[in-house]
Amino acid sequence: MQDIILGVTAGLLSSLFYAVSVIIYKSVAHDIRPLAVSAIKMWVSLAFIAILVFQPFRTTPFSVPLQDIIILGAAVTVGTVIGDTAYLFSQDRIGVSYAFPITSAYPITTYILAILFLGDQILPSRVFGVILAVVGIFVISRGQNHDADATEKGGSAAVGMALAILALIMYSFSTTLMQAGTSEVEAIDANFIRMLVGSIELAPAFAVARHLGMPLPSKRGIKVTVVAAFFGMALGSLLYLASIKYAGATIGAVVGSTSPLFGVPIAYAYLKERISRLEIVGIAATMTGVLLTVFVL
Numbered sequence: 001m002q003d004i005i006l007g008v009t010a011g012l013l014s015s016l017f018y019a020v021s022v023i024i025y026k027s028v029a030h031d032i033r034p035l036a037v038s039a040i041k042m043w044v045s046l047a048f049i050a051i052l053v054f055q056p057f058r059t060t061p062f063s064v065p066l067q068d069i070i071i072l073g074a075a076v077t078v079g080t081v082i083g084d085t086a087y088l089f090s091q092d093r094i095g096v097s098y099a100f101p102i103t104s105a106y107p108i109t110t111y112i113l114a115i116l117f118l119g120d121q122i123l124p125s126r127v128f129g130v131i132l133a134v135v136g137i138f139v140i141s142r143g144q145n146h147d148a149d150a151t152e153k154g155g156s157a158a159v160g161m162a163l164a165i166l167a168l169i170m171y172s173f174s175t176t177l178m179q180a181g182t183s184e185v186e187a188i189d190a191n192f193i194r195m196l197v198g199s200i201e202l203a204p205a206f207a208v209a210r211h212l213g214m215p216l217p218s219k220r221g222i223k224v225t226v227v228a229a230f231f232g233m234a235l236g237s238l239l240y241l242a243s244i245k246y247a248g249a250t251i252g253a254v255v256g257s258t259s260p261l262f263g264v265p266i267a268y269a270y271l272k273e274r275i276s277r278l279e280i281v282g283i284a285a286t287m288t289g290v291l292l293t294v295f296v297l
Contacts, residue, residue, distance in 0.1 A: 007247025011255030014239035019262035021232020022100065023270055024224060026091060031221030034088030035209050039202040040222065041229040042080065046195040048234035053192045064189050071181035076194035079174020080237075081201050087167040093160030098140055100259065101283045102164040105133050107253035107290050109172035114250060117176070126293045133289025139282030172253070178241060179249035187242040194237070257290050 025037055032040075053062055064072070083103075091099040108130050114120035182190045210216070217225070244252035268275055275283075 003246040010239040011243030015259040017236040019259045021228040024228035032217035041233040044229040045234040073197040075177035076198040083170030090163035104257040106171040110253040129292025136285030182245040
């Protein structure tokens with residue numbers, strides 16, 4: 001029980017940091033492209049976690065078996081490199097108030113993966129939770145399609161929705177892999193491997209994007225992204241990994257999905273994004289479905 005409490009606490013803090021960070025990213029969306037945000041997030045996080053891993057006052061030596069390196073590398077590839085980048089492109093097109101709740105429904109797909117690959121039971125309350133969350137996502141998407149002001153940078157709402165769903169799926173695969181890769185590994189060491197692999201993968205992607213014409217971010221964009229990355233990625237990813245390690249993938253996923261409870265009110269107050277009553281119902285249905293999927297037997 002102590003491990004679960006520790007994991008839930010870490011997960012809630014991670015959700016808060018992540019919610020604040022995505023709002024900050026959104027505020028500089030015109031100054032920096034999503035791929036550049038993903039790269040800077042990863043590089044800032046790698047520098048931070050390297051300091052923690054290799055500081056001389058550690059009580060245990062750094063140790064990650066090769067099998068876990070492969071699993072954690074796969075987790076960061078699908079979750080952070082692909083998932084986070086897809087999410088950032090999505091929020092550019094449909095807004096934080098819509099992209100955020102949709103991607104935060106990833107505990108549903110995590111549960112499905114657990115049924116398919118880990119032998120979890122099919123429970124009626126959880127099936128109802130899945131249906132409720134899907135209905136909530138549908139309501140959000142319908143509201144988005146009728147709100148022309150929410151689409152930005154010329155991207156279509158349909159593309160934004162597809163990218164948000166892609167991010168949702170990638171997050172669920174990543175969460176499942178992280179539980180497998182942290183069972184015998186310290187959370188700090190595991191996160192160092194994730195940040196190292198992600199940094200290596202994003203470096204050539206950034207170079208190719210620059211070659212194809214991606215503009216360099218502005219100085220303001222870089223400064224704001226570095227600050228947001230420290231809280232949302234450096235601290236947030238470490239806390240999220242600790243949540244999964246101590247509370248398990250399922251509980252860690254649902255606690256991580258509470259970010260919209262922090263993010264949507266901030267988006268409304270800070271970014272002035274409009275939210276209709278019907279869309280609030282959709283967000284509430286999605287979040288309720290997520291909770292039923294995980295907690296109710």
